[in-house]
Amino acid sequence: MYRGMSLQAPITWCLCFKPKPKTNNTNMLPPLHSRTRSRQGYTTTVTNAMALVFEVLGRFNRARAARLTLPHHVCQTPLFMPVGTQGTIKGLTNSQLEDIGCQIILGNTYHLALRPTSELLDEVGGLHNFMNWQRGLLTDSGGFQMVSLLHLADITEKGVTFQSPVDGKPMLLTPEESIQIQNRIGADIIMALDDVVKTTITGPRVEEAMYRTLRWIDRCIAAHKRPHDQNLFGIVQGGLDPILRDICAKGLVERNLPGYAIGGLSGGEDKKSFWRVVAQCTAALPEDKPRYVMGVGYPLDIVVCSALGADMYDCVYPTRTARFGTALIPEGVLKLKHKAMAEDTRPIDPTCPCMVCKNYTRAYIHCLVTKDAMGSQLLSYHNLYYMLQFPKGDVPEWVCDAMEVAGIDISSCCAPFSSCEESVSKSMPEEVILAGYTSGSSCSLILPFIEFARFLFGSLCIFSGFCSILFGVKLLGLFNSYKKWNFGKKMPLGLIIGIGRAYRRKRPSSLDILSSKRAPRGYYKGKNCKPTGFHTRKDNEHVEHLWERA
Amino acid sequence: MQMKFVVKKACCSGGRVGALELGSCPKPIETPALLLSTRKGLPHFIAPDLLTSLPFPDSHLLQISPLHFLEGLASTTISKIGGLHQMLSLHQYGIAAVARDSIQCLPESKGATKLGPSFETPCGRLSINPKDYVEMISCMRPNIWATLADEVPAWVSEKRNKTSVDRTVRWLDDCLALNPAAGSVFGAVVGGPNFDERKRCAMEVAKRNVSGYWIGGFGLGERIEERPALLSAIIDVLPDEKPRMISGLGLPEEILEGIDAGIDLFDSTYVYCLTLGGFALTFSLDKGGNQYDFQRCQVERDLTKINLRAKVYSKDMSPILGNCTCYTCRNHTKAYINHLFNVHEMLAQTLLEIHNTHHYLMFFRVIREAIKDGRFKKFRMTFIESRRVHQETEADCA
Numbered sequence: 001m002y003r004g005m006s007l008q009a010p011i012t013w014c015l016c017f018k019p020k021p022k023t024n025n026t027n028m029l030p031p032l033h034s035r036t037r038s039r040q041g042y043t044t045t046v047t048n049a050m051a052l053v054f055e056v057l058g059r060f061n062r063a064r065a066a067r068l069t070l071p072h073h074v075c076q077t078p079l080f081m082p083v084g085t086q087g088t089i090k091g092l093t094n095s096q097l098e099d100i101g102c103q104i105i106l107g108n109t110y111h112l113a114l115r116p117t118s119e120l121l122d123e124v125g126g127l128h129n130f131m132n133w134q135r136g137l138l139t140d141s142g143g144f145q146m147v148s149l150l151h152l153a154d155i156t157e158k159g160v161t162f163q164s165p166v167d168g169k170p171m172l173l174t175p176e177e178s179i180q181i182q183n184r185i186g187a188d189i190i191m192a193l194d195d196v197v198k199t200t201i202t203g204p205r206v207e208e209a210m211y212r213t214l215r216w217i218d219r220c221i222a223a224h225k226r227p228h229d230q231n232l233f234g235i236v237q238g239g240l241d242p243i244l245r246d247i248c249a250k251g252l253v254e255r256n257l258p259g260y261a262i263g264g265l266s267g268g269e270d271k272k273s274f275w276r277v278v279a280q281c282t283a284a285l286p287e288d289k290p291r292y293v294m295g296v297g298y299p300l301d302i303v304v305c306s307a308l309g310a311d312m313y314d315c316v317y318p319t320r321t322a323r324f325g326t327a328l329i330p331e332g333v334l335k336l337k338h339k340a341m342a343e344d345t346r347p348i349d350p351t352c353p354c355m356v357c358k359n360y361t362r363a364y365i366h367c368l369v370t371k372d373a374m375g376s377q378l379l380s381y382h383n384l385y386y387m388l389q390f391p392k393g394d395v396p397e398w399v400c401d402a403m404e405v406a407g408i409d410i411s412s413c414c415a416p417f418s419s420c421e422e423s424v425s426k427s428m429p430e431e432v433i434l435a436g437y438t439s440g441s442s443c444s445l446i447l448p449f450i451e452f453a454r455f456l457f458g459s460l461c462i463f464s465g466f467c468s469i470l471f472g473v474k475l476l477g478l479f480n481s482y483k484k485w486n487f488g489k490k491m492p493l494g495l496i497i498g499i500g501r502a503y504r505r506k507r508p509s510s511l512d513i514l515s516s517k518r519a520p521r522g523y524y525k526g527k528n529c530k531p532t533g534f535h536t537r538k539d540n541e542h543v544e545h546l547w548e549r550a
Numbered sequence: 551m552q553m554k555f556v557v558k559k560a561c562c563s564g565g566r567v568g569a570l571e572l573g574s575c576p577k578p579i580e581t582p583a584l585l586l587s588t589r590k591g592l593p594h595f596i597a598p599d600l601l602t603s604l605p606f607p608d609s610h611l612l613q614i615s616p617l618h619f620l621e622g623l624a625s626t627t628i629s630k631i632g633g634l635h636q637m638l639s640l641h642q643y644g645i646a647a648v649a650r651d652s653i654q655c656l657p658e659s660k661g662a663t664k665l666g667p668s669f670e671t672p673c674g675r676l677s678i679n680p681k682d683y684v685e686m687i688s689c690m691r692p693n694i695w696a697t698l699a700d701e702v703p704a705w706v707s708e709k710r711n712k713t714s715v716d717r718t719v720r721w722l723d724d725c726l727a728l729n730p731a732a733g734s735v736f737g738a739v740v741g742g743p744n745f746d747e748r749k750r751c752a753m754e755v756a757k758r759n760v761s762g763y764w765i766g767g768f769g770l771g772e773r774i775e776e777r778p779a780l781l782s783a784i785i786d787v788l789p790d791e792k793p794r795m796i797s798g799l800g801l802p803e804e805i806l807e808g809i810d811a812g813i814d815l816f817d818s819t820y821v822y823c824l825t826l827g828g829f830a831l832t833f834s835l836d837k838g839g840n841q842y843d844f845q846r847c848q849v850e851r852d853l854t855k856i857n858l859r860a861k862v863y864s865k866d867m868s869p870i871l872g873n874c875t876c877y878t879c880r881n882h883t884k885a886y887i888n889h890l891f892n893v894h895e896m897l898a899q900t901l902l903e904i905h906n907t908h909h910y911l912m913f914f915r916v917i918r919e920a921i922k923d924g925r926f927k928k929f930r931m932t933f934i935e936s937r938r939v940h941q942e943t944e945a946d947c948a
Contacts, residue, residue: 086893087886093600093900094881116864116889124867124885132881343627355599359639361631367590367622371672373896374592381597 769798
């Protein structure tokens with residue numbers, strides 16, 4: 001066992017999607033669905049056309065496996081969508097993506113609207129044509145960039161004003177505009193513009209964002225010009241508040257959209273609130289529509305969400321982490337930059353049948369990663385292969401049977417969520433929570449350890465933080481006593497912080513799968529960080545940030 | 551298995567078609583051939599599963615610099631894995647190891663000492679002596695390897711040039727004395743822009759027991775007019791039955807010049823440089839070498855290649871070349887590659903390297919056909935003339 005390698009729950013054991021004999025295909029939807037509904041004082045006739053068919057093929061409690069028929073491709077869910085921000089998955093060709101079983105690629109509307117611009121995409125016949133991708137495509141609404149590029153964005157009821165990082169021009173993104181751009185891009189699935197706030201924010205801003213999302217969805221539906229070719233998904237917002245989430249979910253279900261997404265997660269919230277939100281939302285959303293959890297990408301999270309009844313996921317994690325030299329393997333993650341890999345003649349994952357693992361050794365990949373283009377290409381290939389293959393859940397039948405007998409049933413813990421007044425989640429017994437995490441895999445044995453380890457780790461961090469400050473203060477005293485040797489009257493703030501950081505303990509790599517992504521040292525220097533004139537850091541913010549850390 | 555080389559057909563001038571049989575490659579590779587330039591064993595941007603989309607068996611010759619592996623990978627580890635072929639999982643490819651990597655560093659006169667030449671490697675400038683080099687080679691087990699050479703630029707003094715020849719011959723002896731079990735040895739020939747030194751070096755190397763010749767010291771500032779004479783001075787001395795490899799000649803005109811002199815193997819640094827710059831090769835692969843029928847609609851001044859970063863291609867939904875059969879031209883358009891360059895995506899280089907490599911390999915195929923049909927001289931003349939005319943008319947317009 002290397003120091004660079006970590007232990008995690010065996011994720012290959014994820015879910016059992018064995019098609020059950022009892023067919024439950026009453027969910028078959030007519031492709032065209034229209035109805036009249038009244039809401040808030042006015043009545044409209046909305047033709048909610050759908051360009052998808054969602055058939056549930058098998059179930060295990062809340063988890064389900066389904067066939068999702070999109071205009072361009074027939075997909076098997078649960079599925080993972082790699083993120084191709086600007087019309088390409090970084091470093092991989094279309095043929096490679098088809099080889100590793102990629103079904104849907106996600107494109108970012110915001111980035112595509114900047115370059116090559118939606119007008120151009122429309123002119124050349126849509127993104128499918130432009131990048132010659134025959135399978136499914138999904139475009140997000142540009143809403144996520146409210147969070148990721150907040151310093152460039154200004155959010156009002158009308159829409160979001162971004163400052164273009166390319167040429168600096170202001171760019172107003174209204175719901176109508178977002179849908180129009182996405183109509184031009186022409187993806188199979190388009191997302192409604194939502195007002196995204198960080199999950200770590202609390203207070204009235206969350207409520208405002210949720211109601212705004214609901215108001216904007218109507219504008220999105222009205223603006224949607226191609227309902228027969230593209231599916232408009234609504235996004236459930238509401239932060240971590242079960243009441244807000246419930247209002248939002250109900251509001252969206254009322255509008256009868258082709259599919260629903262659970263948004264606003266993966267923004268740094270803790271996992272306990274994360275899974276509760278997912279559990280609540282999947283229970284509140286209709287059975288016969290796809291459910292998409294946005295921005296979820298760690299293997300463990302995907303297993304948990306699938307167990308709770310979600311179908312689609314997207315994340316930059318597998319490709320980004322590959323570029324930084326980390327491989328995903330069933331045991332967790334493998335840091336190929338680690339020195340120990342230099343002499344390791346085994347493949348990345350001996351059980352993996354992908355092109356990279358069949359042909360290359362860890363030692364060879366070690367000498368490529370983070371230095372050469374080929375390193376990130378090969379590692380992205382492996383990581384995506386891993387992510388795209390594991391949700392199929394090659395679980396032996398005996399495991400499914402054993403788990404059924406064991407009576408691990410997470411459907412029992414979803415009932416209370418359906419009503420909006422009660423937020424019973426807090427009163428749930430711990431066992432149920434664990435069962436909810438695992439959906440009958442062996443994870444349940446390991447998860448308590450992980451929880452415990454995280455608790456230990458957290459306290460360790462706090463402790464070492466204190467220690468470092470104390471140490472710094474002590475040093476300060478020491479230095480002050482040597483004042484006469486030109487140390488000045490005060491010790492500079494930077495030095496204190498520096499000392500504090502130097503003595504702070506490094507994170508144990510075993511928990512890296514749970515921590516946020518990190519760029520390699522020096523990544524944000526040079527070509528990766530071009531001065532555009534708009535990314536300049538505000539002075540106040542910078543100082544505040546430092547104080548926070550110190 | 552040892553390398554085998556047969557000359558099939560030779561022109562009067564020196565241009566020749568041969569077949570190079572390597573133990574690992576299932577089919578003999580016809581020469582004149584292009585060696586794909588690599589970075590740490592694999593082409594810079596083409597992933598191994600896409601390599602198979604390039605023409606077979608033309609693309610099955612790789613040129614590798616052993617010095618790339620000094621960063622992060624010990625020779626013993628490579629040996630433990632089972633040599634380069636095993637490590638790169640390119641079992642059916644021929645691998646030629648040459649220390650000079652024109653992309654990383656051009657040879658300088660200052661770095662070398664009497665102990666060995668120095669190279670700019672990923673882990674800094676290193677001096678490599680023959681013993682270390684041979685040890686590396688015997689761990690990597692390439693099919694072909696060139697001995698160390700003290701290459702000097704054209705502007706050094708006569709004395710320095712003479713020293714470089716002496717050193718190169720001495721290092722060749724050192725390498726041969728160490729007698730590694732791996733691969734066929736190509737003796738290095740240097741001598742800068744001096745005929746006598748070139749001749750002396752070639753004669754010395756020809757006396758040794760080597761399976762082929764690697765000609766260095768070109769593309770380092772010598773005048774274009776002297777090049778044919780220099781090349782023929784070397785080739786005259788070298789025996790005909792052994793293959794000759796050269797580094798530093800890249801442009802189509804230079805390739806034709808080299809082939810005319812009797813060179814068999816070329817490196818593809820040119821393709822890499824074009825790819826990085828965003829240029830796609832578009833010159834005509836007409837059997838007669840004619841370039842007149844070139845598409846007139848292009849806006850570049852140099853009509854032999856197009857700059858895919860140019861704004862005019864942002865809406866161009868046609869492939870780089872309509873009749874090209876490479877992966878890129880079959881699947882993607884100029885507009886897409888232009889977009890990828892605009893947003894700095896790695897796929898741009900991948901697609902472009904595939905096209906350029908494919909195009910250049912096809913160029914070599916056309917040349918070989920011309921030699922086989924005995925019309926190489928005419929082909930070369932037509933090619934160079936029509937290219938030049940094109941450039942001139944375009945220059946007039948501008």
